[in-house]
Amino acid sequence: MTTASAAEHRAAPAPRARRILAHAVLEARILLTNGEQLMVAILMPALVLLALRFVPVGRVEGLASIDTAVAATAATALISTSFTSQAIQTGFDRRGGVLRWIATTPLGRDGYLTGKILATLCVHVLQVVVLGVIALILGWRPHAVGLLEVVPIWLVGTIAFGALGLLVAGTLRTEAVLAVSNVLFVLFVAVGGVAIPSAAYPRMLGGLVDLLPSGALGELLRAVLADGHFPVGSLVVLVVWAVAASLAVARWFRWTSA
Amino acid sequence: MVGVMNDHSPALEAQGLTRSFGSVRALDGVEFCAHRGEVTALLGPNGAGKTTTIGCATGLLQPDAGTVRVLGEDPWRAGAELRARVGVMIQDGGLASGATALQLLRYGAELYADPLAVDEVAEHLGITEFGGTLVRRLSGGQRQRLALALAIVGRPELVFLDEPTAGMDPAIRRTVRDLIRALARTGTAVVLTTHLMDDVEGLADQVVVISGGRTVAAGTVDEVIAAHRAPDATLTLSARARGVDPSVAGVLAKDLRETAARHGADLEITTGGAADLESVLLDLIDERDAQEHAR
Numbered sequence: 428m429t430t431a432s433a434a435e436h437r438a439a440p441a442p443r444a445r446r447i448l449a450h451a452v453l454e455a456r457i458l459l460t461n462g463e464q465l466m467v468a469i470l471m472p473a474l475v476l477l478a479l480r481f482v483p484v485g486r487v488e489g490l491a492s493i494d495t496a497v498a499a500t501a502a503t504a505l506i507s508t509s510f511t512s513q514a515i516q517t518g519f520d521r522r523g524g525v526l527r528w529i530a531t532t533p534l535g536r537d538g539y540l541t542g543k544i545l546a547t548l549c550v551h552v553l554q555v556v557v558l559g560v561i562a563l564i565l566g567w568r569p570h571a572v573g574l575l576e577v578v579p580i581w582l583v584g585t586i587a588f589g590a591l592g593l594l595v596a597g598t599l600r601t602e603a604v605l606a607v608s609n610v611l612f613v614l615f616v617a618v619g620g621v622a623i624p625s626a627a628y629p630r631m632l633g634g635l636v637d638l639l640p641s642g643a644l645g646e647l648l649r650a651v652l653a654d655g656h657f658p659v660g661s662l663v664v665l666v667v668w669a670v671a672a673s674l675a676v677a678r679w680f681r682w683t684s685a
Numbered sequence: 686m687v688g689v690m691n692d693h694s695p696a697l698e699a700q701g702l703t704r705s706f707g708s709v710r711a712l713d714g715v716e717f718c719a720h721r722g723e724v725t726a727l728l729g730p731n732g733a734g735k736t737t738t739i740g741c742a743t744g745l746l747q748p749d750a751g752t753v754r755v756l757g758e759d760p761w762r763a764g765a766e767l768r769a770r771v772g773v774m775i776q777d778g779g780l781a782s783g784a785t786a787l788q789l790l791r792y793g794a795e796l797y798a799d800p801l802a803v804d805e806v807a808e809h810l811g812i813t814e815f816g817g818t819l820v821r822r823l824s825g826g827q828r829q830r831l832a833l834a835l836a837i838v839g840r841p842e843l844v845f846l847d848e849p850t851a852g853m854d855p856a857i858r859r860t861v862r863d864l865i866r867a868l869a870r871t872g873t874a875v876v877l878t879t880h881l882m883d884d885v886e887g888l889a890d891q892v893v894v895i896s897g898g899r900t901v902a903a904g905t906v907d908e909v910i911a912a913h914r915a916p917d918a919t920l921t922l923s924a925r926a927r928g929v930d931p932s933v934a935g936v937l938a939k940d941l942r943e944t945a946a947r948h949g950a951d952l953e954i955t956t957g958g959a960a961d962l963e964s965v966l967l968d969l970i971d972e973r974d975a976q977e978h979a980r
Contacts, residue, residue, distance in 0.1 A: 438840045439798040440769035449795035457783035520781065528779025528832075531743045533765040533796045533839075683745075 440533030450534055450542030455549040457516070464512050467612075468550055469557055472504035476558060479622065480565050487624055487649070493567045494653030495624075500562070501652070502621045502645045504554040505581065509547055509588035511612040517543070517596035518604030526682045536682065540593075547589060551581070569652070576651040583665050584644045590672035591640065597680030615641035624649060637661070640668040693720045696843045696874030697742055701751035703898075704737055711737040713898035714751065719891070721842070724865060724875040726889035734898040735878045736776060739845050742876070743773050756843060769797055772841030774832045776848055776878075780820045786831050787816035790838065797839035806834045809864070811857060825852035833861060837868065844868060846877040850884055862888055922950075 440446065458464045478484070479496035486492050520526050529539050559567075595611075596604050616622055620642030625633040636642040643664035650658050695718050702715040712734045719725040727735045740746035741753050744760035753760060758767050781789060790807060794800035807813045810830045815823060823831065829852055836844055849865065850858045865888055869875050879885060885892060885906065892909055894902040902909045929937060938954050945952035 438770045438842060440765040441796055441798050443765070446765075446796050449792055453781065453784060453788065453792045456788065457781065461783055516783075523782060524775055524779035525781050527745055528773065528775050528835075530745060531768060531771065531773040531775075532793070533769040535765060535768065538765075 443538070446534045447538050447542045447545065450538060451545035451549065454516075454543055454546030458512060458546060458550055459553070464516070467507045467512055468504070468554060471507055472500050472554065472558055473561055475503045475616065475622065476500040476561060476565070484622065487626070487653070490649075490653045493562065493565055495649055496565075497562045497567050497569075498648040498652040499616075499622050499645065500558055501577070501581075501648050502584075502641065503616050504558060505551070505584050505644065506588050506612060506615050506621070506641060508550050508554065509585045510592040510615075511608045512550075512592075513543065513547060513589055514592035514595045514604055514608035517593060518599070518601045518608075521596060521682065522601040524683075530682055544585070544589060547585060551585070570655070573651045573655065576657060577648065580644070580647045580651065580662070580665070583662070583669050584640075584647075587640050587644075587665055587669035587672055590669065590676050593676045593680060594672055597676065597682070615639070620645040638664055640665060640672075643668070692872055693722050695719070696721050697725075697753070697755050697876060699738065699742065699751070699753045702738065702741055702748050702753055703750040704741060704746060704748050711898055712741070712748070712751075714900075715895060715898065716900045717893040717903055719843070719874050719876045721874045722869055722872050723890040724869050724877065724888045725891045725893060726885045727876065727878045727893050727895060728885065729895040733895045735895055736847065737898075738895065739773075739847060739876070739878065743771065743845055744768070769839055770842045772836035772839060772844035774829075774836035774844070774846045774849060780828060780831060780835075782821035783819065785817050785819055786812055786823065786827070789820060789831065790816075790834055793835040794838045799840065800838050801840060803838065806838055810834050810860065826854060826857060829853055830857065830861075833864075837864075841873060843874040843876070846875065848879055849877055850879065850881060 441449075458468070476496055476499075479499050480493055483492075487495055517526075526536075526539070530536050534542070592608065595607055599607060618636075619639050620636040621644070625636040625642050625646065627633075628636055637646065637660075643661040646658055646661040647665065650656050650661070697717075697719040699715055699717050702712050703710070704712040715734060715738050717725070717727075727738060729735050737746065741748045742755055742760055744755075744763045747761045755763070756767065756770055760767070760771075763771075784792070787803075787807060790812065791803050794803045804813075807816060810833065812827075812830055812834055815827050818827075820828065820831070829849065833846065833849055836846065846865070850861050853861060862884065865875055865877070869890070877884075877888070889906060891904065892902070892906055893900055894909065902913055904912065926937065941954065942952050
């Protein structure tokens with residue numbers, strides 16, 4: 428092995444974009460080659476889609492069951508990848524000292540987080556393709572306007588749930604991260620306004636569900652994909668969650684498990 | 686490695702470094718200096734403050750008081766430019782467990798503008814043989830090698846190695862020691878921690894002994910021993926004569942005894958053993974490798 432001497436050669440970082448891209452590729456590769464992660468990202472939302480298409484649960488009067496099923500599936504997919512997968516992956520990275528080592532490299536902490544967000548979006552693209560094809564086979568016929576309206580909702584939702592995932596990963600012990608992220612995922616989907624709309628709950632309870640990030644996301648996706656209107660109030664709720672969770676991450680996230 | 690360097694200017698200077706965790710004071714005024722082109726070993730018992738010292742020097746921890754300068758800058762405020770000039774091998778690996786060894790090494794190299802050739806580093810440290818294995822399935826020694834490769838792949842000017850040879854077999858340990866010497870020869874400042882005293886004696890130009898969060902001794906190995914041995918202490922010198930022709934062994938032993946007697950020392954001579962255990966083990970491994978190649 429030959430190296431130039433340290434005095435002859437001043438080490439330098441790769442350009443920022445290349446560093447972030449390298450990290451995003453590594454993260455995406457790890458996510459997509461891990462069976463458990465794939466199950467959470469693809470299989471579980473696909474099961475939700477099939478269940479809601481054929482089982483009379485979570486339906487809204489006047490709306491096609493495939494449309495409400497697709498909206499619930501999209502919310503489930505977003506939560507599973509942005510929240511559950513990221514919380515578990517980051518929690519184990521933190522325990523294994525990965526975050527500590529990365530903080531000493533030219534990538535740094537901000538590069539790590541940016542790369543992680545890019546990797547998450549990459550998995551989202553795969554989810555959209557796979558779940559979209561299944562939905563089309565099941566009879567879904569999307570409208571162009573509704574699909575365009577999904578984009579900003581998807582971005583805000585990814586930030587909100589990604590930040591919540593990092594908050595869980597960066598403040599709890601790894602074992603607790605595993606339990607809390609899985610339990611919260613089930614609660615968000617089952618009773619948090621994703622599979623069953625808040626309108627199906629008693630009024631007081633429905634009001635609380637509307638204030639949850641999952642309730643706001645479910646309501647927004649159902650509205651633009653099935654109903655054709657845009658509930659601004661739900662978007663405000665989701666933005667507030669995104670900002671609050673991001674600030675909480677900046678304040679409380681710990682890079683070491685000590 | 687090419688280009689032997691004679692620049693021994695300070696790469697790291699720590700003064701009055703203090704750091705507490707809650708009510709526990711981990712560092713209580715640590716002072717030391719690590720120079721370019723030298724290997725500096727931080728020694729001390731578990732909990733002495735070595736890892737906290739490295740944490741402050743790598744920008745992972747902010748000292749409560751005191752200063753630490755790394756390549757002339759404050760590591761706590763380090764940007765990508767400074768971090769690119771410093772390589773770090775942390776004690777518990779810090780390796781993403783879902784990637785393969787070679788994927789991770791290539792990723793590490795991509796973070797630098799002009800890294801070492803990944804294939805050469807992998808070959809040199811024997812990583813190629815397990816390059817396709819997931820990190821979570823690697824043995825402790827294999828992880829150590831990968832962490833070391835990641836620490837040096839960016840051609841750092843200063844490298845921190847936390848117990849670099851722990852868990853390695855003798856052949857790899859020898860390779861790693863040679864690599865550390867080569868890094869220092871080419872002008873890199875190497876700061877390492879270890880509990881293996883033969884690593885220290887074989888590698889370190891300077892040792893810094895930390896205990897209870899304070900620097901209690903610093904200097905070369907000989908200086909530290911000379912300054913801190915008891916006044917009436919005696920030394921035991923051990924030497925090994927290799928390649929002795931059995932027909933002259935008796936004469937050599939007699940000459941050695943006479944020389945020792947002139948200096949007032951008792952000499953214990955053992956014969957029959959052709960080599961030390963480490964050498965025997967290496968010879969056996971080499972022999973097996975040669976047989977494998979011959980097949």
